[in-house]
Amino acid sequence: MRAILDVLMVVFDLYTWLVIASAVISWLVAFNVVNTRNDVVRAIWNFLYQVTEPALRPIRSILPNLGGIDVSPIILLLIIFFIQRVIVLYIYPAVI
Numbered sequence: 001m002r003a004i005l006d007v008l009m010v011v012f013d014l015y016t017w018l019v020i021a022s023a024v025i026s027w028l029v030a031f032n033v034v035n036t037r038n039d040v041v042r043a044i045w046n047f048l049y050q051v052t053e054p055a056l057r058p059i060r061s062i063l064p065n066l067g068g069i070d071v072s073p074i075i076l077l078l079i080i081f082f083i084q085r086v087i088v089l090y091i092y093p094a095v096i
Contacts, residue, residue, distance in 0.1 A: 001095045005087060012084050016077060019055075022048040023073045052076075 025045055028034045034041050052073075059072040 002092070005092055005095065009084060009087065012080050015051075015055075016080055018048060019052050019073050019076055019080075022052040026070075 025034070025041075025048060029036055029041075029045065036042050036045060055076055056072045059075050060070070063072060063075070
């Protein structure tokens with residue numbers, strides 16, 4: 001059971017980095033630092049969008065419109081960190 005929890009923690013860590021990368025690349029595209037006409041940038045953008053959007057869409061539907069500010073990645077990261085802390089503090093010590 002601990003092996004499953006360890007794999008789950010690694011998956012959460014990887015997904016955290018994907019959410020951060022998605023937010024950073026969205027800022028770079030919004031400020032015209034990178035061009036989405038480039039095939040490599042478009043491929044990375046599409047991959048990150050397809051991986052993170054299913055988790056971000058329900059959060060965006062709940063949050064009110066804040067203008068041009070998207071705080072849904074921050075909310076998702078807080079949820080991931082909360083789940084990780086629950087696993088580390090409560091579930092992991094109970095597993096023998």
